[in-house]
Amino acid sequence: MSVVRQDKSKSGRVTPKASDVESAPAEKNDDDSSVKPRKVSREPVKVAGPSPIIVPILMFGLWGLGAAILLANYIVRDFAGMPSNWYLLVGLVLVLLGFIPATRFR
Numbered sequence: 592m593s594v595v596r597q598d599k600s601k602s603g604r605v606t607p608k609a610s611d612v613e614s615a616p617a618e619k620n621d622d623d624s625s626v627k628p629r630k631v632s633r634e635p636v637k638v639a640g641p642s643p644i645i646v647p648i649l650m651f652g653l654w655g656l657g658a659a660i661l662l663a664n665y666i667v668r669d670f671a672g673m674p675s676n677w678y679l680l681v682g683l684v685l686v687l688l689g690f691i692p693a694t695r696f697r
Contacts, residue, residue, distance in 0.1 A: 639697060640697075641697055642695060642696050642697045646692045646695055646696050647692070647696060649689075649692045650689050650692040650693045650696060651689075652689075653685050653686070653688050653689030653692070654685075654686055654689040656685050657681075657682045657683065657684070657685030657686035657687075657688075657689065658682070658686065659682075660678055660681055660682035660685065661678075661679065661682035661683070661686075663678075664678040664679060664682065
């Protein structure tokens with residue numbers, strides 16, 4: 592999707608600079624016809640720091656343990672005698688639980 596300039600005789604920016612408060616788009620009040628310029632916030636944005644070290648350890652640990660149980664269910668015959676649905680369920684639950692710390696990872 593492309594934006595087409597309406598007036599071909601003008602050149603330069605189509606939108607005003609964010610640093611220009613005077614040239615920022617104005618907001619119109621519904622109660623009267625006066626137009627007020629929009630205020631631009633100059634406050635710094637607070638950024639959350641990195642995750643604690645336990646988050647990636649827990650994430651990869653749950654994924655690894657779940658994947659190991661899933662693979663061992665089929666590869667190692669002495670693990671339970673035969674493949675079992677309970678080992679599949681436990682492995683899948685552990686893998687899915689690994690997604691909880693993955694969503695918290697920064």
